[in-house]
Amino acid sequence: MEKNEKSVIVIGHKNPDTDSICSAICYADLKTKVTGRKHIPKRAGHLNEETQYVLKQCGVEVPDYIKDVRPQVADIEIRHTKGVSKDISVKDAWTKMKELNVVTLPITEKKKLTGLITIGDIARSYFEVYDSTVLSTAQTRFENIVDTLNGSVVAGDIDQVFMEGKVVIAAANPEMMENYIAPGDIVILGNRYEAQLCAIEMEAKCLIVCEGANISKTITKFANEHNCIIIRTEYDTYTVARLINQSMPISFLMRKKEDGLVSFRTDDFIEDIQGIMAKKRHRDFPIEDAKNNYVGMISRRNLLGAGRKQIILVDHNEKGQAISGIETAQILEIIDHHRIGSIETVTPVFFRNQPLGCTATIIYQMYQEYHIEIEPMIAYLLCSAIISDTLIFKSPTCTQDDIDACEALAEIANIDIVQHGMAMFGAGSNLSSKSEKEIVLQDYKKFSVNDVTIGVGQINTMSQDEIDNVKERVAQYIEKMVVESGVDMVFFMMTNIMKESSEVICAGKSAESLLANAFNVQVNDGGAVLEKVVSRKKQFFPAIMETLQQ
Helix, strand or coil, X not given: CXXXXXXXXXXXXXXXXXXXXXXXXXXXXXXHHHHCCCEEEEECCCCCHHHHHHHHHCCCXXXXXXXXXXCEHHHCCCECCXXXXXXXXXXXXXXXXXXXXXXXXXXXXXXEEEEEEEHHHHHHHHHCCCCCCHHHHCCEEHHHHHHHCCCEXXXXXXXXXXXXXXEEECCCCHHHHCCCCCXXXXXXXXXXXXXXXXXXXXXXXXXXXXXXXXXXXXXXXXXXXXXXXXXXXXXXXXXXXXXXXXXXXXXXXXXEHHHCCCCEECCCEHHHHHHHHHHHCCCCEEEECCCCCEEEEEXXXXXXXXXXXXXXXXXCCCHHXXXXXXHHCEEEEEEECCCCCCCCCCCCCEEEECCCCCHHHHHHHHHHHCCCCCCHHHHHHHHHHHHHHHCCCCCCCCCHHHHHHHHHHHHHHCCCHHHHHHHHHHHHCCCCCCCHHHHHHCCEEEEEECCEEXXXXXXXXXXXXXXXXXXXXXXXXXXXXXXXXXXXXXXXXXXXXXXXXXXXXXXXXXXXXXXXXXXXXXXECCEEEEECCCCHHHHHHHHHHHHHHC
């Protein structure tokens, strides 16, 4: 994979079923092996019990949930400027900015962002009128002073902080110095022995001796006895006086996070942060991850190159079934076995659509075509998907290709098709513990026909008692769905796998008459039993669509 090349997301439809999830996992595996580029399976909704059972049985992790594929901060180029300590000097910050060619430095502590300092903050510090106590007010470290003045330590311990006192220049004679040097001060002076001695006697905390002047052993010893630091520098007095404020820590100038500093997260959507960036007018903004760890910096200019997420859709091709924000993504491929729907793309894409009982069958064929060996785990997932979508070959959507693929995969995975299918359906048909919403939405799809929006949900069960126990609750819920969700009609299929029939209940204006006309049945109390109808894709929805178009 090329450096900085983004991974491709492989994802099924909302309210994913076993085929949608297993096909996403297996196609991501195939594409990664064929192209060398990382393809990652994702899911657009909650897993039903059947799919959870399948993944648990073969030890496969559930794909990460993703709600929206609009471009996010993580999709743009983030400048990974390393965070600096709040204790570094203004001079060090300025040097780092020049080295990195940046105007903003992030200030961090243990991966957490604590503030920012900008070139503007440093520039303003030069025009501010500070009094002579500013270095102690800023709690400047003596090692920062040594570094800023390119100095050397002659006496004392510089691993201390200047906490109290002022900075003075000893330009007067010793008698005069006694009037303005106080305990704890920093004194800038030259090579005059008397002045050095006087400053130490007045309990100065630090002497800065300019122009590289020699310091006598007597003064050095006297300074050590009085816990006085002596720093020698080659700079003259004027230069030292001009530079010394650059030794203050950037914590004194920085904008602190707790004071309302604007930062963004990697999962923020680009369209949500554009307005904030425009109002604040900062050059750079810090970025944090989901754990609030500092990641890097972005500017408004970075948004111009915001990349769209690259997506492969499996087991659907209708916008109403696709993940939110799909219109902003770059769709690379579509692998499906349903009718051709409403997905539109800006550029041509690889679109493989075959009239088979399961998307997993198509993916099995592609493994064969690419001559990629199918591992037992992949075989287990593909086989489970085919069993699920074809109802163990009982669905009218099932083809000989599906059967051949399922049998070949079962041999690789070492599973019994019927026994495994019954166990899957048994795991998925536990309806008594679910809410009406969970039952209806576990396999629910929306379709549009002639400006009419129709929702069709389906459950598969092996027990008529389960259907009888949930039917009344579900009927009340779908009436509510029509009012609140904006669909014109909702149909809900309760498919008895053992009887090979479906009991259908409906809600919405004209839903009962549409159901009656489509299947030539009597509809009582908003429902009807459809014998030999088990497939939403091939039997139920085509009949509804044809009747609606007449």
